[in-house]
Amino acid sequence: MTLSASLNAAEQRRPSRFGRMLEDRLPYLIVAPAILILLLVGLFPLIYSLIVSFQRITMTENDTSFVGLLNYAELFRDTRLWASLGHTAIITAIALPLELLVGFLMAQLFIDRMPGRQIFVALLVLPTVISPIVAGATWRLMFDVRFGPIGQILSFIAGEPVRILWTVNPTYVYPAIIICEVWQWSPFMFLLLLAALSNVDQSQLEAAEIDGASYLRVLRAIVLPAIAPVIAVACLIRGLDLVRIFDIIWALTEGGPGSMTETISLYTYVQGFSQFETSYTAAISFLVIALLTLLTTLVLKRMELAR
Amino acid sequence: MKFRTFLGAAAVLALAAGSAPAADKDATDTAVEAAKKYAGTTISIVWEAGLQSLDPLNYSGPQWEKLTGIKVKVVEVPTDQMFTKIMQDFKSGAGAYDALNVIPSWMPDLARAGALEPLDKYVDKFGYRDELQDIAAAYRDNQMQYDGKIYGFPDDGDVMLLYYRKDIFEDPKMKDEFKAKFGYELAPPKDWKQFDEIGQFITDKMAPKVYGAGFFRTAPYPQYMFQERFRMEGGKFFNADTMKATVNGDVGLKVFKQMLAENKFMPPGVEQWNFVDNLAAFLQGTTAMTISWPPYGRWAAGYGSGEDALKWVPKSQVAGKVGYALTPLGRPELGVGFDLSVSATSKNKEAAYLFIQWLNSKKTSLERVQLPYTLRDPFRLSHYASEKYRALWPDAAAYLDNIKTSGEKGLLDLSLLQQDKYDEAMTKAISSLWAGEDPKAILDRMAQQFDAITEKVGIENQKAAYKVWAAKPGAYPQ
Numbered sequence: 001m002t003l004s005a006s007l008n009a010a011e012q013r014r015p016s017r018f019g020r021m022l023e024d025r026l027p028y029l030i031v032a033p034a035i036l037i038l039l040l041v042g043l044f045p046l047i048y049s050l051i052v053s054f055q056r057i058t059m060t061e062n063d064t065s066f067v068g069l070l071n072y073a074e075l076f077r078d079t080r081l082w083a084s085l086g087h088t089a090i091i092t093a094i095a096l097p098l099e100l101l102v103g104f105l106m107a108q109l110f111i112d113r114m115p116g117r118q119i120f121v122a123l124l125v126l127p128t129v130i131s132p133i134v135a136g137a138t139w140r141l142m143f144d145v146r147f148g149p150i151g152q153i154l155s156f157i158a159g160e161p162v163r164i165l166w167t168v169n170p171t172y173v174y175p176a177i178i179i180c181e182v183w184q185w186s187p188f189m190f191l192l193l194l195a196a197l198s199n200v201d202q203s204q205l206e207a208a209e210i211d212g213a214s215y216l217r218v219l220r221a222i223v224l225p226a227i228a229p230v231i232a233v234a235c236l237i238r239g240l241d242l243v244r245i246f247d248i249i250w251a252l253t254e255g256g257p258g259s260m261t262e263t264i265s266l267y268t269y270v271q272g273f274s275q276f277e278t279s280y281t282a283a284i285s286f287l288v289i290a291l292l293t294l295l296t297t298l299v300l301k302r303m304e305l306a307r
Numbered sequence: 308m309k310f311r312t313f314l315g316a317a318a319v320l321a322l323a324a325g326s327a328p329a330a331d332k333d334a335t336d337t338a339v340e341a342a343k344k345y346a347g348t349t350i351s352i353v354w355e356a357g358l359q360s361l362d363p364l365n366y367s368g369p370q371w372e373k374l375t376g377i378k379v380k381v382v383e384v385p386t387d388q389m390f391t392k393i394m395q396d397f398k399s400g401a402g403a404y405d406a407l408n409v410i411p412s413w414m415p416d417l418a419r420a421g422a423l424e425p426l427d428k429y430v431d432k433f434g435y436r437d438e439l440q441d442i443a444a445a446y447r448d449n450q451m452q453y454d455g456k457i458y459g460f461p462d463d464g465d466v467m468l469l470y471y472r473k474d475i476f477e478d479p480k481m482k483d484e485f486k487a488k489f490g491y492e493l494a495p496p497k498d499w500k501q502f503d504e505i506g507q508f509i510t511d512k513m514a515p516k517v518y519g520a521g522f523f524r525t526a527p528y529p530q531y532m533f534q535e536r537f538r539m540e541g542g543k544f545f546n547a548d549t550m551k552a553t554v555n556g557d558v559g560l561k562v563f564k565q566m567l568a569e570n571k572f573m574p575p576g577v578e579q580w581n582f583v584d585n586l587a588a589f590l591q592g593t594t595a596m597t598i599s600w601p602p603y604g605r606w607a608a609g610y611g612s613g614e615d616a617l618k619w620v621p622k623s624q625v626a627g628k629v630g631y632a633l634t635p636l637g638r639p640e641l642g643v644g645f646d647l648s649v650s651a652t653s654k655n656k657e658a659a660y661l662f663i664q665w666l667n668s669k670k671t672s673l674e675r676v677q678l679p680y681t682l683r684d685p686f687r688l689s690h691y692a693s694e695k696y697r698a699l700w701p702d703a704a705a706y707l708d709n710i711k712t713s714g715e716k717g718l719l720d721l722s723l724l725q726q727d728k729y730d731e732a733m734t735k736a737i738s739s740l741w742a743g744e745d746p747k748a749i750l751d752r753m754a755q756q757f758d759a760i761t762e763k764v765g766i767e768n769q770k771a772a773y774k775v776w777a778a779k780p781g782a783y784p785q
Binding site: 061146165167168169170173254256257258259260273274 | 388390391394395419574575724725727731738741742743749
């Protein structure tokens, strides 16, 4: 075959302009239906909620007129809203480090091979598979002043009846929530950290041991830097979960006494489904979205994970 | 002549006989006859989830289908979601619900929004007005109408009753010691001072086996107790001219302080008690007095104890030992209740109406209030007088008499526009009271919240709603 004949054959095999265009855009066409569905399911409600947040919709009135930024202005005057954000921050700030610490200590305990390790790990992870509302209800019974085992154990230790109203007394209500939260979610941290610890370079650990490095030194210089990305992701996931905390508190205290343990999710629920303030609830949701986006971006940036 | 007289008399009798079915037919039969033309259709009714809905699921729904050929679809909804579901259906115009169970204090909001169908034309068309007169006045005059129109049939005789242990109150030793100490007979308390003295006395004598009293201290009951006591002590919720809240005055403070002090002679941890905790304590004989809705009385007597649906109710250890009385100061809170209504968006309005007329009618409702597994309480004069009901357990007659008297004297729940918001403020305030916060500070905050809600609803709108409510016979003690 001559060169010109080969070129002619190649020219004939080259796709037409339409074919090239199709070829270029085929990937987009293939993913387009999925994107469209995602947009419909995810973006449409978001946009619709945004529109609603500029209206005056309540369940008890028929007025749906636009009120501009009135609902957003109301957010700044709503002391209960800011208090509920404060309660959320308190719970997150205390529970998250505790879960991380307990999870890390448990992971340290189980990093070495031991008989029945897998069974223990499976048992320790059980709380995370329980629904939070069930966990809350169970702990409510545990804290019950008459029948709860916690009161009975404390009474046994003290040698006299100990009657703590865990879900009523302002001194104990936050500890009660945090105990329940840490009990349920430390195993999640444990599982992630156990996997991360198992992947720490053994040769580095052995070298450090030969050099006579102390446990704390090894932890600080080798282990923590190695598992830092996992810690960051675990904290991000749990942190976001804690900001959205609802079920456990609903089952334990319903936000009480008064509004003392009302978190932002509880407050949003109350506004939407008990006070029927549809538009105002939408405005609260956007405030929360904005705060969470800001927080997540800052955390990701800080941890250099944004890349 | 005799023959002609006979013919005349026969003609009159024939005419009377011909017209008799229409004239003598009661509301039950009228509803059934009229509904037969809708045979084959299905109507849906919103009903409180749980025990309450066993009535339409097990009894009235299947009966209605058998009688008329109309199927009944029961939509079970938890109480705290009923208002939302009804409004969502109305706002979307979906017409998913035909008949509704409505808490009377919601009626102003639902009626104003247009979610409820006015029932007057149906009441006249199907001759139900006479039977409505048999509904106890407390419910008929307070819970049936809004703005002069009928929007629902009162269908549940909710009212707070005082239950006490007769065996303790009639114990000669206790009686003598009590009289020697306080100078009056040990008997159901007439006021809250007596209640406190009796409660403390029994606790001192019998605790920890038996405490003087126990109450359901978590939402929603305490706010009904507050509403009752506050008004009976002379309190008014608002200044009718300005609509400024007046709950934080001396009367409110007195009631709050008394309520808090009473926890001291009640079992430890009473602040956490819910409906079932309190029921269990009373049925197991741990408390000598309590105040609650009528089902406590039936269950304490052991009525319905064999029912599968009531297995969660502790076995009564006090059957035959329970006395019934008016709450202290004698004007008990009606506390919640239910109306039967028709949804304005229903596509089967007449069929739905006929179903609720049949449910609410004298004959059917008498059967329904005797169902041991549901929570509907007697609400008609004919229920209170029913020989069958009065023979259900040895003290049933005294129980019915007390419900009747309590209902007659009952105080109406506060019912304004967006009432749920005021209720929530009261509930939160009482929860803070149990937590040990300063009562005056709590009341001041509650008043501020009331004012903020009123302002949001619109002072003039709310003033008009309050005026209508306050004019009702059960709103304030005369």
